[in-house]
Amino acid sequence: MITLLLQLFWTFFLIGLFGFGGGYAMISMIQGEVVGHYHWMTMGQFTDIVAVSQSTPGPIGINSATYVGYTSMVNAGYSPAWGVLGSFVATFAVVLPSFVLMLLVSKFLMKYRHHPSVEHVFAGLRPAVIGLLLAAALLLMNGENFGSAGENPWRFWLSLFLFCFAFIGQKVYRLGPILIILLCGLAGIVLGL
Amino acid sequence: MLELFKTFFQIGLFTIGGGYAMIPLIEQKVVDEQGWVSRNELLDLIAVAQSCPGIFAVNISIFIGNKLRGNKGALVSALGTCLPSFLCILMIALIFQQFRENIWVEHFFRGIRPAVVALILLPVFRMAASAKLNRYNAWIPIAAAFLIWMFGVSPIFVVVAAGILGYVYGKYLKEDPGNP
Numbered sequence: 001m002i003t004l005l006l007q008l009f010w011t012f013f014l015i016g017l018f019g020f021g022g023g024y025a026m027i028s029m030i031q032g033e034v035v036g037h038y039h040w041m042t043m044g045q046f047t048d049i050v051a052v053s054q055s056t057p058g059p060i061g062i063n064s065a066t067y068v069g070y071t072s073m074v075n076a077g078y079s080p081a082w083g084v085l086g087s088f089v090a091t092f093a094v095v096l097p098s099f100v101l102m103l104l105v106s107k108f109l110m111k112y113r114h115h116p117s118v119e120h121v122f123a124g125l126r127p128a129v130i131g132l133l134l135a136a137a138l139l140l141m142n143g144e145n146f147g148s149a150g151e152n153p154w155r156f157w158l159s160l161f162l163f164c165f166a167f168i169g170q171k172v173y174r175l176g177p178i179l180i181i182l183l184c185g186l187a188g189i190v191l192g193l
Numbered sequence: 194m195l196e197l198f199k200t201f202f203q204i205g206l207f208t209i210g211g212g213y214a215m216i217p218l219i220e221q222k223v224v225d226e227q228g229w230v231s232r233n234e235l236l237d238l239i240a241v242a243q244s245c246p247g248i249f250a251v252n253i254s255i256f257i258g259n260k261l262r263g264n265k266g267a268l269v270s271a272l273g274t275c276l277p278s279f280l281c282i283l284m285i286a287l288i289f290q291q292f293r294e295n296i297w298v299e300h301f302f303r304g305i306r307p308a309v310v311a312l313i314l315l316p317v318f319r320m321a322a323s324a325k326l327n328r329y330n331a332w333i334p335i336a337a338a339f340l341i342w343m344f345g346v347s348p349i350f351v352v353v354a355a356g357i358l359g360y361v362y363g364k365y366l367k368e369d370p371g372n373p
Contacts, residue, residue, distance in 0.1 A: 018349050019246045020356075024316050025348075026248075032341065032348040047306045052285055054312065058205050058278030059215070061248040066282040080287055087286075091279055095271055098247040102255040102267070105241055113241055117360060122244060124333070124359015126324045128351055130317055131337025137314040138342045145306040159307040166308035170315055178209060180308050188304020189297055 004076055005089050007038065012065055012093035017101075019094075021129030023060030028136035030064055036139075040072040044144035055178045065094040155193055162187060197266055200227060201254045201273030208250075215250050229257055250274050 011033045019026040027050055034040050041049075049071065053063035069090030070083040078086075112118055146163075147155035162184045169175040169183075187193070200222050208215040216239060223229050230238065242252040251274050258270030292298045321334070337355065340346040 120363025
């Protein structure tokens, strides 16, 4: 159990340290470590966590760290009480680098943010972060989230429809994410997805 | 001190969707109501906090807490920002644990999952527009996505490598300094 807690701490510390580009880029990092590397949960469980993190108060990064910490412990067979400890460790670890960084920022970066070296680094970082988001979305397009066209065509095509609905609903009609999530969830119940 | 905690607790509690959705509330609380920083200072801070790693709202709360009351202030403000999330998610996690096997809950989440994928895909286009991608650097996000998606490269590694390569390229290889 100590190993798992230490791994949680280290993983989220790194994510806090290198998590450029906001909540969704962090989601991609959490996905890479938690699902891809450590296999603490399935892609489907991870998607549920992202859904809850988007529709509850607070920053998505904190919400998902808390939820992933809990789920990783419980999935490994520990009681919910240990899950709470896992939440605490993950949340603490993801915030910790911010303390050091913001101290440095208040001393240096406020002054040097237009320095050429800083701008060079960000010229590489910014486009890469967009790639992170794209990869996260591509990795989530799997059988667990959409069903498969061969085994269960009803679920597959309906999932595809809900995907398009959510995409167009937000992009064209500017519906809020919570409304979209609720509508799609209700559609899932009504249509027996 | 108590004011710091209370203010950031409210900011954490009343913003859903995170990140940039928080800016108007932060502005209202910190500039208009409390007068802890000036509007221009906050704008500078937002620009810097956006380019820093870590959680945007937490970064801002730490900066302001530190400015007003030093290390303790930073700690109290960060705690205030995180606590609502932490409690809310734990409550949901504990409740969800009971209903995981419930068929209705399962249908509900099956409907949600494709929507979540779309909601993650959308910022790609938004960010591509604001990052001013052009034909010289548009390969970077595609290469980054491909490395992660096809070859299972860790996103953390990709970000670190992109920063280093950007620095090396800008410093040693770029011929025309006026053109990124």
